Amino acid sequence: MKTLRIITVVLLLFVVGSPAASAGYGPMKGLVPIKGTVVGADTFTPGPGEVTGCVYDSVPDGWLTYRFTTKGTGNVSHLGKVDFVLDNCSMLNPQFTEGVIAYGTVTFIAANGDVLVIKHEGTSVATSPTDYKAQYTWEVVGEKGKGRFLGATGEGTSTGLTSLPDEASEITLRGMIAFDASNRSDR
16 A cells, blocks of 8 residues: 555656646647648848847858748648748858758647747758758747647657749658647637
8 A cells, every 4th residue: 555655646746747737738648740741932031140030159251141931831730731930040151062051940820720839950952053952850849839739849850942943942840749639729
């Protein structure tokens, strides 16, 4: 009986002390795969040295900085059809001898109002004079989520394909996330 009480106390301490419980979030679904593809229109906002809203640790001499934004739609597992906004701060070597270095966020908005936000960082390289391929690692920003994704956790990778003549990008993501499936925005 004493062993049962000790196990019960340990389990209670684990649950009460878990990040989800201490942050006030509901019960998290175990880690599940997430994948999706979205397509959108691009906007480039160049800046001299620093770009409004972007904070760079350091910008190598002669490199250009710019803000890169993509807005569009797509499908992401656990969200269904989504609207999305990608907002990146980027640095580019003007001689194109090295890839673009970028970091930022992607916000996915489901039809019911649930919101999943990820932050990412990575690089992009030219695959032709007008096309770029980006590789990112990402993690969920749970405190910025809404509905099922408030307090969510997870990480993964994404690939972006950008066509400069079309001013369009396609982003594919894969990873694992945990979220509270019972906390929906449409309830």
